[in-house]
Amino acid sequence: MRQAMLQRYSLEMDSGVILRQQRLSQRDGLIVTLTVNGFTGQGEIAPLPSFSEETLAQAQAQAIEVLSHWQETGQWPDDWDALYPSVAFGLSMAQMELDGALQPEGNYACAPLCSGDPDVLIARLGQTGQRVAKMKVGLYEAIRDGMIANLMLEAVPELQLRMDANRAWLPAKAAQFAKYIAPELRARIDFIEEPCRTPEQSLAFAEIHGIAIAWDESVREPNFTVQANPWVRAIIIKPTLIGSVSRVISLIQQAHTAGMQAVLSASxxxxxxxxxxxxxxxxxxxxxxxxxxTLQLFRQQLGRAWPESSLPLQDLSLQEVIWQR
Ligand SMILES: [Mg+2]
Known part of the structure; x- marks a missing residue:
């Protein structure tokens, strides 16, 4: 006996969440619940506005079509990659939970965001027990970014710094940034995500300045393949934008084989x-x-609680059922 249900949620966001110049005041998405012989699995289908190519309406229509077929036959499409990434991820995750193939324990560690004040960062790292922090760069002056990164690496001896430039810099700007990082500190930059406008420029930046990089936007481009390179230390994997769990796992394995980290990230x-x-x-x-x-950008949680989050938890049963069979 197979049952499938789709619910729609709408969660209020904290003020000031901006995605590529677009304000996001609420987050809308779908929760799928599969039930087979009393066992259940859930998944989330939530295209991210201005990042996902599919809209929520398109994702919803496709999810209903695929779920109807599954409910009748027990079969998923042969090619998950033919589905919208958000739909492929949510449905395959629900099936994975249903199979009992997703381990119960999670990794809830977070890399705290650097504010520019070493004392604040040391306090925040102290609580988490790890030494990786994050810094957004490329929004202001490259020189300022370089000075702050240098200061943080100098002040916090075991710090590993991850940075994200979102392809902001021309090579000359990226060089200004690098100039302010003392050469002996550069190895403790875990990576900078996509420093330059093009992957070629980013690779050249890494080689010239001895600062490792990571691929993020590039991972979602159609012809992306994982290629070992001493200066590429990680790939960033955002499953909602990538697709099925099997595709995500394959990318992780390719990264590990190439000697890189795979950093699973939220959308x-x-x-x-x-x-x-x-x-x-x-x-x-x-x-x-x-x-x-990313949970601190929300005003509520939904259905399942993130450990130690103080945000109120909305009951999933209160969400609108939009389709059920
Ligand atoms: Mg990024």
Missing amino acids: LESSLGLTQLARLAAQFTPMTVPGLD
Whole structure:
């Protein structure tokens, strides 16, 4: 006996969440629940506005079509990659939970964001017990970014710094940034995500300045393949934008084979999807701090609680059922 249900949620965001110049005041998405012989599995389908190519309406229509077929036959599409990434991820995750294949323990460690004040960072790192922190760069002056990064690395001796430039810099700007990082501190920059406008420029930057990089936007480009390179230390994997769990696991394995880290990262999923990402991270990238510290952008949690979050938890049963069979 197979049953499938789709619910729609709408969660209020903290003020000031901006995605590529677009304000996001609420997060909308779908929760799928599969039930077979009393066992259940859930997944979240939540295209991210201005990042996902599919809209929520498109994802919903496709999910209903695929779920109807599954409910009748027990079969999923042969090719998960033919589905929208958010749909492929949510449905395959629900099936994985149903199979009992997702481990219960999660990796809830977060890399705290550097504010520029070493004392604040030391206090925050002290609580988490790990030494990886994050810094957004490329929004202001490259020189300022370089000075702050240098200061933090100098002030916190075991710090490993991850940075994200979101392809902001031309090579000359990136060089200004690098100039302010003392050469002996550069190895403690875990990586900078996509420093330059093009992957070629980013690779050249890494080689010239001795600062490792990571691929993020590039991972979602159609012809991306994992290629070993001494200066590429990680790939960032955002499952909602990538697709099925099997595709995610394959990318993780390719990265590990190439000697890189794979950093599982969030696309503003609700706490339900986010805790599943934490479990996926614990299971498949156990040595790496994932990029899942997005819950503080919400005003509520949904269905499942993130450990130690003080945000109120909305009951899943209160969400609108939009389709059921
Ligand atoms: Mg990034």
